[in-house]
Amino acid sequence: MSAMLENFRNHGNGRQATRKATGRGRGDRPRKGPWPSGLYGPVAPTLSRLSPRVFFVLVTLPLLLLTVDASAQEPFYKGKTMTIIVGTKAGDVYDLYARAIAQYLPKHIPGNPNIIAQNVTGAGSLIAANHVYNLGKPDGLTIGAIFPALYFDQLSARPEVKFDWTKFNWLGSPVVSNHFMYMRSDTPYKTIDDVRNAKEPPKCGSTGTASTGYYMPKLVEELIGAKFNIITGYQAGGDVDLAAERGEIVCRSFTITAYFAREPFFTWRKKGFVHEIFQTGKKRDPRLPNVPNVYELMNTYKTSEAGRRLATVILAAGNVGRPYVTPPGVPADRLKLLRDAFTKTMNDPEFKAEAVKRKLELHPVSGEELEALAKEVIDTPPEVVARMQKLLGK
Amino acid sequence: MAELLVMGDAFAKGFWQVLAWPAFGYMLLGIAIGFWVGLLPGIGGLATLALMLPFSYTIKTPIEAFCFLLGMLAVTGTTGDLTSILFGIPGEGSSAALVLDGYPMSKKGEAGRALGAAITSSLVGALIGAFSLALSIPIMRPLVLLFGSPEMFIIAIMGVTFIGTLAGASLLKGLLAGGIGLMLAAIGVDPQTGSLRYTFGQLYLWDRLDIIPVVVGLFAIPEIVDLAVRGTSIAGSRPEKLSGVMEGVKDTFRHFWLVMRCSLIGVYFGVLPVLGANVAQWISYAHAVQGLKDKSRAGQGAVEGVLGPGAANNSTRGGDLIPTVAFGIPGSGSMALLLGALLIVGLNPGPEMLKTHLNVTFAMVWVLIFANIIVAGLCFLVLNHLAALTFIRGSLLIPFLVLLISVGSFTANNSFNDLVATLIFGVLGYFMVLYGWPRPPLILGLILGKIAENYLWISTAAYGAKWLLFPTVLILIALTVFTVAYPTIKERMGKAKYERPEDAI
Numbered sequence: 001m002s003a004m005l006e007n008f009r010n011h012g013n014g015r016q017a018t019r020k021a022t023g024r025g026r027g028d029r030p031r032k033g034p035w036p037s038g039l040y041g042p043v044a045p046t047l048s049r050l051s052p053r054v055f056f057v058l059v060t061l062p063l064l065l066l067t068v069d070a071s072a073q074e075p076f077y078k079g080k081t082m083t084i085i086v087g088t089k090a091g092d093v094y095d096l097y098a099r100a101i102a103q104y105l106p107k108h109i110p111g112n113p114n115i116i117a118q119n120v121t122g123a124g125s126l127i128a129a130n131h132v133y134n135l136g137k138p139d140g141l142t143i144g145a146i147f148p149a150l151y152f153d154q155l156s157a158r159p160e161v162k163f164d165w166t167k168f169n170w171l172g173s174p175v176v177s178n179h180f181m182y183m184r185s186d187t188p189y190k191t192i193d194d195v196r197n198a199k200e201p202p203k204c205g206s207t208g209t210a211s212t213g214y215y216m217p218k219l220v221e222e223l224i225g226a227k228f229n230i231i232t233g234y235q236a237g238g239d240v241d242l243a244a245e246r247g248e249i250v251c252r253s254f255t256i257t258a259y260f261a262r263e264p265f266f267t268w269r270k271k272g273f274v275h276e277i278f279q280t281g282k283k284r285d286p287r288l289p290n291v292p293n294v295y296e297l298m299n300t301y302k303t304s305e306a307g308r309r310l311a312t313v314i315l316a317a318g319n320v321g322r323p324y325v326t327p328p329g330v331p332a333d334r335l336k337l338l339r340d341a342f343t344k345t346m347n348d349p350e351f352k353a354e355a356v357k358r359k360l361e362l363h364p365v366s367g368e369e370l371e372a373l374a375k376e377v378i379d380t381p382p383e384v385v386a387r388m389q390k391l392l393g394k
Numbered sequence: 395m396a397e398l399l400v401m402g403d404a405f406a407k408g409f410w411q412v413l414a415w416p417a418f419g420y421m422l423l424g425i426a427i428g429f430w431v432g433l434l435p436g437i438g439g440l441a442t443l444a445l446m447l448p449f450s451y452t453i454k455t456p457i458e459a460f461c462f463l464l465g466m467l468a469v470t471g472t473t474g475d476l477t478s479i480l481f482g483i484p485g486e487g488s489s490a491a492l493v494l495d496g497y498p499m500s501k502k503g504e505a506g507r508a509l510g511a512a513i514t515s516s517l518v519g520a521l522i523g524a525f526s527l528a529l530s531i532p533i534m535r536p537l538v539l540l541f542g543s544p545e546m547f548i549i550a551i552m553g554v555t556f557i558g559t560l561a562g563a564s565l566l567k568g569l570l571a572g573g574i575g576l577m578l579a580a581i582g583v584d585p586q587t588g589s590l591r592y593t594f595g596q597l598y599l600w601d602r603l604d605i606i607p608v609v610v611g612l613f614a615i616p617e618i619v620d621l622a623v624r625g626t627s628i629a630g631s632r633p634e635k636l637s638g639v640m641e642g643v644k645d646t647f648r649h650f651w652l653v654m655r656c657s658l659i660g661v662y663f664g665v666l667p668v669l670g671a672n673v674a675q676w677i678s679y680a681h682a683v684q685g686l687k688d689k690s691r692a693g694q695g696a697v698e699g700v701l702g703p704g705a706a707n708n709s710t711r712g713g714d715l716i717p718t719v720a721f722g723i724p725g726s727g728s729m730a731l732l733l734g735a736l737l738i739v740g741l742n743p744g745p746e747m748l749k750t751h752l753n754v755t756f757a758m759v760w761v762l763i764f765a766n767i768i769v770a771g772l773c774f775l776v777l778n779h780l781a782a783l784t785f786i787r788g789s790l791l792i793p794f795l796v797l798l799i800s801v802g803s804f805t806a807n808n809s810f811n812d813l814v815a816t817l818i819f820g821v822l823g824y825f826m827v828l829y830g831w832p833r834p835p836l837i838l839g840l841i842l843g844k845i846a847e848n849y850l851w852i853s854t855a856a857y858g859a860k861w862l863l864f865p866t867v868l869i870l871i872a873l874t875v876f877t878v879a880y881p882t883i884k885e886r887m888g889k890a891k892y893e894r895p896e897d898a899i
Contacts, residue, residue, distance in 0.1 A: 089444065090441070090444030090445065090447070091443070091444040091447050091730070091731040099448060119808050120808060120809070121601075121808065122597060122600060122807055122809065123583075123598075123600035123601060126600075127597045127598075127809075160595070160597055203855075203856055208583065208586075208588065209585065209586070209587060209588035210588060229855070231855040231856050232585050232586050232855075233848035233849070233851045233855075234848070234852065235667070235848070236730070238667070238723035238724055238730070239667055239668070239723075241721070241723055242538070242539075242667060242721065242723050243852075245539060245721065246539050246542050248542050248543055248852075249856065261737075262722060262733075262742060262744075263721070263722025263723075263742050263743060263744025263745070263746075264721050264722050264723060264744055264745070266744065267722075267744060267745045267746075357451075357738065358451065393587055
């Protein structure tokens with residue numbers, strides 16, 4: 001497959017490619033202009049004008065090349081060093097994923113490049129996203145690991161956003177991150193219905209308005225008319241959990257993954273200290289089979305169409321998970337190669353075993369799916385954006 | 395009784411697990427790395443822990459993993475103090491308070507005494523921290539739960555009142571510097587409404603000012619400029635021999651109760667989430683100079699000013715571990731990373747650590763003890779070589795120092811802006827020294843401003859105004875008023891004439 005792609009880069013010039021494949025070529029591989037845009041784009045209409053001989057070579061060449069030893073080629077990535085720009089500090093969960101991927105991805109890229117992870121931190125990975133989009137060369141050597149909800153900022157037309165979410169090239173995501181809310185069991189709020197009917201809303205803790213601890217409960221407020229008293233300003237998620245132990249707050253919304261990965265939640269579930277009152281995945285998480293998801297709640301409480309659109313735009317971030325992107329303009333063949341490599345890595349038994357060992361949940365999403373999601377959210381009509389901005393306090 | 399036996403057993407088991415091979419080897423490796431990390435200015439334990447994390451994946455058992463990581467973290471506090479004393483440049487963010495009296499001691503040619511005092515007090519502090527961790531095991535959970543957001547707010551305010559003590563000669567300048575610090579703490583995205591404050595279109599400022607570039611800029615750059623201007627070595631033209639190390643060791647025991655109190659301050663701030671060594675060092679420094687009979691010695695090389703923060707920044711390590719072990723909730727940034735590493739090797743810190751894995755908890759105590767004893771011994775061995783650096787001509791030393799502080803600042807966010815921030819605060823620091831403005835209040839204001847703001851907001855949002863009448867809050871308010879009024883009371887009582895400490899830098 002890789003040999004085929006490599007030869008296709010020779011602008012479909014069959015003779016030159018054949019020479020090269022047999023080792024007699026001059027080796028001056030044309031570097032200007034990516035091949036696929038050439039083939040499918042302006043070149044395609046001219047295909048019919050090609051002489052039958054050239055056409056024959058073009059069609060049969062791929063088949064022939066499959067039998068040619070790949071080592072006769074110099075894969076683009078051989079001897080190269082790729083960089084994954086990670087939007088968080090070293091040691092953060094995003095960083096742990098990125099470093100695991102940096103270790104196993106090279107195995108699945110022809111030429112086995114070296115991959116290093118570099119942390120470009122700040123502004124909730126907005127700095128990293130701007131960095132990758134504007135400073136990363138479109139040569140397929142730069143990958144970004146950024147937050148999935150950055151499109152909120154683009155929709156809000158924040159001047160700091162220096163990228164177009166739809167123009168990123170999406171490689172994939174190792175995991176979707178659906179959210180849920182825990183509620184202390186010694187409160188009167190047994191179900192989301194109790195929250196709707198309560199005179200005094202439950203106090204939920206969060207770190208800030210940009211965190212899911214803030215906007216997930218806000219979204220549920222908007223959709224089904226439940227009320228939460230959201231207290232912001234805790235330093236970290238752990239501090240919110242401590243506040244829950246203390247009784248300062250009684251609920252918090254965060255990822256299902258973390259809830260099943262570490263303390264204090266093991267103990268909490270064992271002792272029945274908390275229960276879960278809603279979740280955000282399209283389907284109920286198998287580990288939370290009795291907890292209604294937001295979509296079911298929207299049906300129950302007859303949420304309006306505009307409300308549903310709002311839910312789509314905000315919950316899309318969870319389906320984007322922890323995405324990996326390249327700058328726009330990467331040659332399509334190289335993008336395909338990277339996407340394939342990403343998918344192969346996600347299915348690599350060794351990588352899976354390592355992920356289990358490192359307590360990194362895997363639930364991969366393909367680059368194509370992410371691309372579609374990106375287009376969908378940026379397409380949000382202005383009135384929904386206005387509601388979203390209000391909800392996010394922006 | 396049976397419980398005591400179980401604990402005793404786990405205590406002994408932990409001891410042997412740490413001494414077993416290869417765990418002990420990993421600890422030595424950790425100590426070797428931590429030794430240099432501490433010495434090199436700016437490069438902190440937190441950043442290094444993050445770098446070392448991938449290496450810990452290859453380690454098989456939890457005990458070996460934290461022998462390596464905790465061993466490394468445990469010693470940075472001690473060796474960081476050495477850099478602060480010798481060069482006037484904080485080796486770690488949490489060693490900055492040692493610059494105030496430690497560096498003047500070096501300039502007076504008393505580097506040996508200061509180093510001896512710092513190492514011994516660090517050791518004592520670390521041991522107190524380790525024992526507090528061990529002793530608090532039965533009461534850990536209620537201890538951590540005692541401090542809610544309203545209590546944290548009052549404690550932050552108590553910290554702010556120490557600005558007066560840290561102000562030195564001019565109370566007004568000190569208060570103003572503290573105010574500037576509080577204002578700088580407002581920079582960034584505010585967590586309550588998400589609005590941007592003082593960010594001037596710079597994404598770098600969204601996440602608030604990082605403490606490392608500020609500390610390095612304020613303290614290191616003025617000293618480097620000063621060294622360049624003087625054109626001599628740090629110790630001037632004093633005789634090239636290091637004397638008085640034993641004197642420093644004896645100082646620790648002369649002021650034993652001060653060291654004990656400051657160690658307990660460290661433990662206390664370690665237990666409180668968010669505060670930690672960065673605050674504890676200043677509070678204990680303030681406490682130490684407040685107790686000076688002759689206030690004019692503060693900032694002029696009083697050994698008490700070395701002993702206090704020296705002990706406190708080490709004892710916080712033990713305190714830090716308490717919420718981590720009791721709840722599986724990290725008490726600081728470095729603990730969060732440690733927790734991540736432990737998860738990977740299959741240990742899940744949390745309530746289980748007090749029951750089925752009690753021996754692991756005690757093994758942590760032992761790592762703290764062993765690592766600190768070993769590093770103290772190591773420091774005494776290399777002390778002469780380190781102190782010899784203060785006799786090197788400034789022009790040879792300066793390029794290295796500039797390189798090190800640049801690398802150190804850069805590790806804060808891996809951003810070029812870290813260097814810009816360092817330079818800006820360097821210039822500010824230079825003029826502050828030139829015109830006799832104290833720098834510690836600014837740092838304290840910067841650290842506490844954010845904490846005070848957030849906890850005030852949370853307290854009010856969660857409890858309305860009711861929190862003001864919580865018994866714990868009332869006790870803490872009384873304690874704060876007492877600390878503020880104490881010097882005046884003492885003066886009124888006529889026991890000792892109170893003078894403001896002179897020129898605490």
